[in-house]
Amino acid sequence: MNEVKIFCPASVANVSCGFDILGFCLDKIGDEMIIRKTSKPGINITKIVGENLPYESKKNVAGVSGISLLNELSTDFGFEIEIYKGIKSGSGIGSSAASSAGAVFGINELLGKPFSRKELIKFAMKGEELASGSIHADNVAPVLMGGFTLVRDINSLDIISLPFPKKLFASIIHPEIELKTSDSRSVLKQKVPLKKAIQQSANIASLISGLYTEDYKLISRSLIDVLVEPYRSDLIPAFNDLKKTSSNNGSLGTGISGSGPSVFALSKGEKTAKSVTSEMGKVLVPLNLKFHSYTSKINSTGIKLISSR
């Protein structure tokens, strides 16, 4: 095998009460990458379509992730990477995670899979570090492992795959505004009331229970973020209206995807999810704001090979 074409899905991190620890993988929305072996050692990014991103390997999240993997293995050949972005940078649905995970997944395939999907997370996190300045796995973990993932501890990479009910669908609304990660971060309170911390604990614990027992109502009651959303939501156009509309149209819960500006909702059944997506879209129309919207099932496989030769 000398060349792989892969699909690198988008993902939703944070998931309301799962701030910084929970994420899930989307289906269909994503990038494509072609990675091929070359006699020239190292990583060369030869094509980027759809977004204006750096070609220099050390400045590109795919490059950095790939280099990190190659640092653990010695190969006398290298890799050429073509990136076809389907996910907008800065959308909050894991654009950098898709590229980071894509590079290491593709290279791993071409090397005969020396690493498991879970083991690839630590390399992909290097890309995330370049993109955001801090290490986190709540996007790359679901992209690589599929479904819902829980990061118990980032340092020991203690990451758990969670089950989820099969009728769970996501709606995504991406309002095209620029939201700097630094702004999303600066609104966070570094100290929070103990009472709120306990509420967040109770909700994430119940959400996990709901995922195991396929209890949609419990999932719905638990999708509450008392620590971060109250502050970050001000940065997102019409967030409260989007949330209200989503709820009125039958969603289980609505929150900020990653650090925004995308908003996600979870619904039981594709029909409800599609109506939630469409009605949330209508909220943004009067604002004269360009936006993208998607309805997606939860992707239980994660990143995948499209073809190889």
Place this chain on the structure above:
Amino acid sequence: MNEVKIFCPASVANVSCGFDILGFCLDKIGDEMIIRKTSKPGINITKIVGENLPYESKKNVAGVSGISLLNELSTDFGFEIEIYKGIKSGSGIGSSAASSAGAVFGINELLGKPFSRKELIKFAMKGEELASGSIHADNVAPVLMGGFTLVRDINSLDIISLPFPKKLFASIIHPEIELKTSDSRSVLKQKVPLKKAIQQSANIASLISGLYTEDYKLISRSLIDVLVEPYRSDLIPAFNDLKKTSSNNGSLGTGISGSGPSVFALSKGEKTAKSVTSEMGKVLVPLNLKFHSYTSKINSTGIKLISSR
């Protein structure tokens, strides 16, 4: 049926990362109560053996809980309660919860079970309120429902029964010191770092996952309390030594039971649990401190009828 004799088990609340929301029910350690119908309306406490507690119904947690139940139903008869305490007051293993739950469970039996075990929680919480000054269900919920319970929301009584692996056993060490609830509370920080709140979320989420999947290692890795134990442990004699000894003897995790002074540990298998209990006891011997110790399986049934007539 005019009289019931019931077993009211002890319980462990908080459970490390489950501060204020998680609890589990113990087996064998507990009180007994005899409750009988009387022609005289209201609640009369006629006997208390083993502890020095108020007989006046309105000042006794069993009385207050029973009155709260009777306020919802009109009966032209009343109830007489005898309490045989096996659980020491102020031990941190749910002494007031056992009496509160006992009263409402027994009265409910004598009335032909108009309420479910879950519905009885709100009445038993009145006793807890009298005992501690605040409403909480993390002891009465496991006593009434058995096993592990999660309190998502106390106001709506959104309480979830959790599964647990059958080889899970608890060790309890109760050093006989007086620890005032007000002291246990005053050491708590009312504001906590966001980072710690996230760690606590990650651990409770993982603990729930471990309980569902019977993953003892994950349960062990998750039994960490970064919000409360660091402060409260100073109030408990030799806490760090107890914890270290417990871990060295193979326990999965160790923490403060309720607001202390009892310390609990969880282990896989009765043999390990017994050795953990015994070795933790040895830590307290040189301190010349009176203590009680127990090894108990997790009680999946909760409070139960011993006999009736």
